Amino acid sequence: MEVDALTIVLTIAIAVVLGYIKFNKSEPDVHPLLLQQQASVTPIRCEGESAIHRSKSVPHGSPLSKQPSEKVKTLYDVWQVGSAINPTGRALMYMIQNQFGYTDTTYEQLDRKIAGFGTSLIKETGLKPKTETPIGLLTQYTQESFVAQQAFYRYSFVTVPIHDLRNKDLLIDIANQTKMKVLVATHKVLPLLLPALKECPSIKTVIVIGIYISEQQKAEAAQHNVKLLKFADMEYQGASNPLPAVKPDPEDLAMINYNTKSTSLSKGVMLTHANLVAAMTAFNLSLPGPRKFTNKDRLLSHFSIGDVIAVWMTGAIILAGGSIVFPSGLMKNVLHDSQATTPTVFASTPVILEKIQEALQLTYGQGSMFRQAYASKLALLRNNRVTTTSLWDFIGLGEVRSRLGGKVKLIVTTNPTKADTIEYIRAAMGIHVISTYGRTETSGIVTSRNMYDYSNTPQLGAPVGCNEVKLIDDEESGYSCSDEPNPRGEILIRGPNVMKGYFKKPNATSAALDQDGWFHSGELGSFHANGTLELLGKKKKKKTAKDSSPGQE
Incomplete structure (x- = not known):
């Protein structure tokens, strides 16, 4: 059976069109209705307080999350x-005595x-x-x-x-x-x-x-x-x-x-x-289920030894039997470290992510192909889609993504990271970003932004499952939990992630932790209608006697 040239051309054209449609479909990664209410909220509230907000995974009346299983308590x-998952598998990767x-x-x-x-x-x-x-x-x-x-x-x-x-x-x-x-x-x-x-x-x-x-x-x-x-x-x-x-x-x-x-x-x-x-x-x-860590995951973290997020991020990868990369520690080597070790999870500070954006924009941002590709990927992002399989990922953005090793599927960072930096990572590199908010006193986490919430808003996400959050009126700032359209006030957190107290400082501890176990953060926030938290700044300090020294307490 002979096939004429016209048939071949039409077949190729149809395949190209179908491929383009497949790779550039604009269906959102998650239905928008699922993002309209991201927290479990109490139906009633006390005078001078907002409703208590929790993760939707632990609604009111159920215990807060404490441990992943009976076997894991410490x-x-x-x-x-x-x-025990893979004793002979790779656990750590690290630079050999300052060599590349x-x-x-x-x-x-x-x-x-x-x-x-x-x-x-x-x-x-x-x-x-x-x-x-x-x-x-x-x-x-x-x-x-x-x-x-x-x-x-x-x-x-x-x-x-x-x-x-x-x-x-x-x-x-x-x-x-x-x-x-x-x-x-x-x-x-x-x-x-x-x-x-x-x-x-x-x-x-x-x-x-x-x-x-x-x-x-x-x-x-x-x-x-x-x-x-x-x-x-x-x-x-x-x-x-x-x-x-x-x-x-x-x-x-x-x-x-x-x-x-x-x-x-x-x-x-x-x-x-x-x-x-x-x-x-x-x-x-x-x-989300498909994004849970496995023993195939590898974490590269730029958080310091004193950042609590480094402890629980590392623990999360270890618990899955994954591996950890220790970077060289030099800012100029950030991209090289990632290319050399091909992590799947990249945990980094806002400053480093912003520097990565600047470096990539300086290298690729002036090219017409990049600008056209980025504009197309940005349009997909506006339609709530982050992808690495669009047509532009193959002809315009592949090298950009490879600068982080080519395998990063998730970046975890903290507040405040610039909105345009997060947008750049999602669109140009096709990588999901989770921004968290926490305090050292809350083990480094209070809220976490939904992975599929791509809006350019200043919201910090809903509470995670280990704590509940509420606001109380703050006279100094003029913020009230009765404010419209959103309640405003000081952020309070309670849960098993909240600290035991301040070392040898009982006065400071009693000032921060009330009798009901709520940690008074000293930070101001607002709850949005979808249950997410926005940070409004620090509470003004009242003029009080200084906390006494350790020897006096």
Whole structure:
């Protein structure tokens, strides 16, 4: 049977048209009606208060989300369950000594490192597990700091991350408040740390992450009765005869977090294992079914060791048996790190996402093909569709997406991220973005924006499943819960993710946590008709007597 040229041309034309229709269909990713009410709201409210808002997954009358299963109640349990999924599978990826290449570690190998370091920690320092002993972390978020934190969970110690690696006064302030005896520090901070030891008399051991410790540094530490130990040696020495785990209880402290870069009356937020597991659980529950994490997922996070979001994001990936990438830590390498490791989940700060947008726009934004492709993808986004399979993804935007490795399916960030940055990522790269709002006192999460809510509004999303949220009238700002069209006032949060209190500051704790368990955030917000929260700024502080020092309380 002969086929003439006209038939062939018509067949190709029909195929092209059908393909174009398929790849550029404008049906929304989720029906708009599903976004009209995103929270469960109480039908009644008290005088001077808004209605209480919850996640739709935990309506009023049902218990708030606390844990993913009966087996997982602590961060130690998270590691045990996740590592059992694929013990020989990749757990971590990290840069090889500042070279442009990455190596990896399996769950089995990493477990030996964790047990080895924890064992040496106990034997070398004499610290007693299960005594809520604080141990400082003065380092970037690296594979070593990850091993240290997991060892603290395994042997029931308390992590004290120190955010600013260059602020000697902050280090001294935190060390003296917590009376920490042991500090894990990167070798890069030794020039700052060693002179500070004379003002931190409680510190007796510094465990140094790095290859080399000089004799001069050892001698300088010895002048203050402090010994320097190498992190790598401790991992190796303890692994030969590891001590059995000393499992924490859910209500045991996991972290004292001084979420600040300033000194003077810094407040340490006490977070328990139960707090952090609740935050992780609620975030997992907020993900749509097809987007749940699996052991095929890989997380690249740019949050610092002091950001609580890094703890529960990492926990969420571990619980699924996935892997974690530790970036080089240099802003100029952000795109290279992602290309080299091909993550599927990218967790990053607003500043870094905005820098990525600027870099890509500078490289590709002037081309006519890109502009036409972006305009077409933006039109799809306006019709509530994020995709990587449109015609323009194949002929105009493929290289743009590849700059993050080509496999990223989800970006998680925090408020405030610029609306046009989020729009750029969704349209140009075809990647879903979830923006979260939280406080250190709430384990880093309160609300999470619906993955399919692509509107350019300032709303922060609805409450996640571990907490409930309400507003109360605020006289200083003039905001009232009776305001029209939306109630306004101070944001209050209650749930298992809310902190135990401020370390050795009962006055500050009682001022922030009321008798009914509500945390008074000091931030102002408004509830929209669809149940989502908008942030309106900080509450004006009343002139009161300063919180007394730790020694006076």
